[in-house]
Amino acid sequence: MRSTLLSRRDLDFLLYEWLDVEGLTARERFADHSRETFDGVLDLCEQVATKYFAPHNKLNDANEPTFDGDRVTIIPEVATALDAFAKADLLGMTFDNRFGGAQLPFTVGTACFAWFQAANVGTSGYPFLTLGNANLLVAHASDELIDTYVRPMLDGRFFGTMCLSETQAGSSLADIVTRAEPRDDGTYRVFGNKMWISGGDHELTENIVHLVLAKIPGGPAGTKGISLFVVPRFLVHPDGSIGERNDVVLAGLNHKMGFRGTTNTVLNFGEGRYTPGGAAGAVGYLVGEQHRGLAYMFHMMNEARLGVGLCATSLGYTGYLKSLEYARAREQGRSPLSKDPSAAQVPIIGHADVKRMLLAQKSYVEGALALNLYCSRLVDLQHTAESDDERSGATALLDILTPVAKSWPSQWCLEANSLAIQVHGGYGYTREYDVEQHYRDNRLNPIHEGTHGIQGMDLLGRKAVQNGGASLLAFGGALSGTVAAATERGGELAELGVALQATSQRLLAVTAEMFAGGDIEAAMANSSIYLEAFGHVVVAWIWLEQLVAADGKTGDFYDGKRQAGRYFYRYELPKTAPQLDLLASLDRTTLDMSDAWF
Numbered sequence: 093m094r095s096t097l098l099s100r101r102d103l104d105f106l107l108y109e110w111l112d113v114e115g116l117t118a119r120e121r122f123a124d125h126s127r128e129t130f131d132g133v134l135d136l137c138e139q140v141a142t143k144y145f146a147p148h149n150k151l152n153d154a155n156e157p158t159f160d161g162d163r164v165t166i167i168p169e170v171a172t173a174l175d176a177f178a179k180a181d182l183l184g185m186t187f188d189n190r191f192g193g194a195q196l197p198f199t200v201g202t203a204c205f206a207w208f209q210a211a212n213v214g215t216s217g218y219p220f221l222t223l224g225n226a227n228l229l230v231a232h233a234s235d236e237l238i239d240t241y242v243r244p245m246l247d248g249r250f251f252g253t254m255c256l257s258e259t260q261a262g263s264s265l266a267d268i269v270t271r272a273e274p275r276d277d278g279t280y281r282v283f284g285n286k287m288w289i290s291g292g293d294h295e296l297t298e299n300i301v302h303l304v305l306a307k308i309p310g311g312p313a314g315t316k317g318i319s320l321f322v323v324p325r326f327l328v329h330p331d332g333s334i335g336e337r338n339d340v341v342l343a344g345l346n347h348k349m350g351f352r353g354t355t356n357t358v359l360n361f362g363e364g365r366y367t368p369g370g371a372a373g374a375v376g377y378l379v380g381e382q383h384r385g386l387a388y389m390f391h392m393m394n395e396a397r398l399g400v401g402l403c404a405t406s407l408g409y410t411g412y413l414k415s416l417e418y419a420r421a422r423e424q425g426r427s428p429l430s431k432d433p434s435a436a437q438v439p440i441i442g443h444a445d446v447k448r449m450l451l452a453q454k455s456y457v458e459g460a461l462a463l464n465l466y467c468s469r470l471v472d473l474q475h476t477a478e479s480d481d482e483r484s485g486a487t488a489l490l491d492i493l494t495p496v497a498k499s500w501p502s503q504w505c506l507e508a509n510s511l512a513i514q515v516h517g518g519y520g521y522t523r524e525y526d527v528e529q530h531y532r533d534n535r536l537n538p539i540h541e542g543t544h545g546i547q548g549m550d551l552l553g554r555k556a557v558q559n560g561g562a563s564l565l566a567f568g569g570a571l572s573g574t575v576a577a578a579t580e581r582g583g584e585l586a587e588l589g590v591a592l593q594a595t596s597q598r599l600l601a602v603t604a605e606m607f608a609g610g611d612i613e614a615a616m617a618n619s620s621i622y623l624e625a626f627g628h629v630v631v632a633w634i635w636l637e638q639l640v641a642a643d644g645k646t647g648d649f650y651d652g653k654r655q656a657g658r659y660f661y662r663y664e665l666p667k668t669a670p671q672l673d674l675l676a677s678l679d680r681t682t683l684d685m686s687d688a689w690f
């Protein structure tokens with residue numbers, strides 16, 4: 093039976109026929125791997141996700157974690173699933189052999205993780221955070237911190253969190269007030285309150301490793317004064333055994349619209365409930381150097397942003413497959429050509445408008461998954477670059493694609509979930525079917541890891557203009573390469589290439605026009621619209637890449653790719669024209685709107 097979580101056929105096409113992931117095994121880092129090892133781990137992930145994660149997805153939603161003032165209670169199926177995940181050695185998939193990892197390409201790791209996010213976002217939230225946390229420590233922490241915290245995380249004995257947000261500092265991290273006071277022994281004591289911390293409290297693991305942003309008194313103001321600390325829930329003895337309870341406590345759980353299986357917490361640091369070493373204050377260990385915390389955290393956030401995009405995609409993908417299955421089974425109405433009211437009703441997939449909703453979903457979710465995997469491959473190229481040029485090229489492109497890879501799936505795969513509900517009609521609006529939960533779960537993705545608006549400002553105000561427009565040029569170059577390949581193939585591909593080239597040239601011209609007059613406020617006022625237009629151009633490019641890879645191949649799978657690509661070019665790409673006109677005009681409607689006029 094075909095899975096309704098993801099399409100393995102599509103993953104195989106993207107990984108092997110398009111991105112040539114097998115080719116990565118020519119690089120030293122991946123030399124121990126082969127198509128067989130990649131297929132083996134993909135099979136394993138599908139099995140573990142299907143057997144242990146998917147079955148309690150609805151249960152997790154209906155029975156969210158509770159807190160009695162002392163302990164958090166979580167349904168037992170979550171621990172069983174996470175245990176299976178850890179026992180299958182999946183936490184270490186992409187980590188170095190020297191940390192006990194399997195050193196798989198990040199691209200394969202991404203494809204693997206999508207199975208878990210599609211099956212159960214709530215439960216997969218714990219390893220998701222843990223992997224990001226461990227990755228940051230490997231990149232920036234001392235060997236001692238890595239030995240003490242990363243290894244147990246990769247074994248599944250500890251889980252990790254990221255503690256950035258505070259009630260008064262969400263988008264604006266410059267305004268955090270949590271402070272870290274240095275002690276003579278080189279440690280710090282952390283005092284303050286963190287809001288929204290996912291996975292911040294539970295008893296799923298022996299320990300929780302919080303990565304906390306805090307300011308050291310006397311440091312520079314704003315983001316330049318932010319440092320990063322490891323603050324474990326329990327201190328760890330030099331031999332690795334669990335020691336005293338640290339002074340970090342759960343103040344309460346947040347009650348969410350979706351994503352309910354992952355605890356979301358308000359944490360108090362240093363309130364004096366516990367007194368490690370005889371004194372109040374949460375013991376913290378500085379990561380790297382003082383005042384460089386935000387830069388380190390961005391390391392994690394960039395990968396987390398790709399992961400959030402992947403999460404949105406996975407939820408969109410499973411919703412699409414479920415609505416497809418439903419549309420094939422649900423009989424309702426007759427063809428507009430049918431004159432006989434006593435004729436049998438037809439499956440709704442026979443109606444053009446239902447096919448439109450399914451095609452829209454297919455074009456969004458397959459486009460988004462392809463974009464996520466493309467970006468993951470750039471991470472692999474960055475890590476294994478054979479020349480400085482290759483590394484800087486991959487970095488420039490990844491930089492500009494990251495806000496898109498986070499935001500585009502968060503917007504359009506959420507729309508896919510809305511369409512999946514619509515395909516189900518009234519049944520889709522009930523909790524008996526899965527799709528309403530997917531929509532609620534997915535609604536988080538445009539909010540966390542930098543809201544949609546923040547991503548728009550990052551794309552237009554930073555990424556598009558950085559290093560003299562180097563990232564924008566890298567994107568233009570990659571896109572032109574695809575257009576050239578499409579032109580060479582001729583026919584419909586060449587026509588799509590012409591449409592893409594024209595739109596991308598307009599996008600580049602509009603970007604320059606927006607800044608030409610020096611009115612930064614007007615240029616930035618519509619940065620979310622810029623993000624959306626840019627995103628559609630990126631995904632049109634990614635679709636053309638897929639169509640070139642499918643060229644000359646026959647069968648339903650490839651015909652389906654071609655039709656979904658056509659759909660994107662006919663129904664979606666044209667939406668960018670009015671958006672680009674608006675951007676070029678430096679429209680001031682939003683800026684000029686007075687607070688009093690609302």
Ligand SMILES: Cc1cc2nc3c(=O)[nH]c(=O)nc-3n(C[C@H](O)[C@H](O)[C@H](O)COP(=O)(O)OP(=O)(O)OC[C@H]3O[C@@H](n4cnc5c(N)ncnc54)[C@H](O)[C@@H]3O)c2cc1C
Nearest residue numbers: 254255256257262263288289290539540541542543545546
């Ligand atoms: C379920 C959930 C899980 C989370 N998990 C974590 C976690 O594990 N760790 C963690 O640290 N945080 C976490 N967060 C916090 C999340 O990252 C923040 O909610 C997010 O960054 C937005 O901050 P905020 O909620 O304070 O909204 P605000 O920053 O108040 O934003 C409100 C609105 O104003 C807009 N806005 C804000 N500033 C500007 C500006 N300068 N220009 C234009 N528009 C602006 C925003 O785009 C948004 O639309 C989580 C949040 C949720 C809901």
